[in-house]
Amino acid sequence: xxxRVKLFATLRIGxxxxxxxxxxxxxxxxDVINMLNIKLDDVKxxxxxxxxxxxxxxxxxxxxxxxFPPVGGG
Numbered sequence: 668x669x670x671r672v673k674l675f676a677t678l679r680i681g682x683x684x685x686x687x688x689x690x691x692x693x694x695x696x697x698d699v700i701n702m703l704n705i706k707l708d709d710v711k712x713x714x715x716x717x718x719x720x721x722x723x724x725x726x727x728x729x730x731x732x733x734x735f736p737p738v739g740g741g
Contacts (some may be wrong), residue, residue: 668690668691669688669690669728669729669731670688670690670694670729670731670734671730672699672703673731673733674703675733675734676711676738678709690726693725695721696713696715696721696724696726698730699732700734707722710734710735710736711737711738712735713733713734715731715732715733717731717733
């Protein structure tokens with residue numbers, strides 16, 4: 668299956684910001700995060716097709732996984 672993964676802000680450093688990956692059926696969001704060597708503490712918002720997502724959700728062909736880090740500012 669093909670899943671589009673979009674990374675934002677500091678998660679883009681050293682990684683593609685937007686890429687399509689060929690993944691095995693049954694792959695979960697957490698599996699993609701681990702594959703990209705992203706620490707769980709570095710993930711604040713996880714969206715699947717623009718909706719609130721969960722680490723254990725199994726992805727489907729054509730899904731868009733968006734991963735955001737914590738954001739600070741003032």
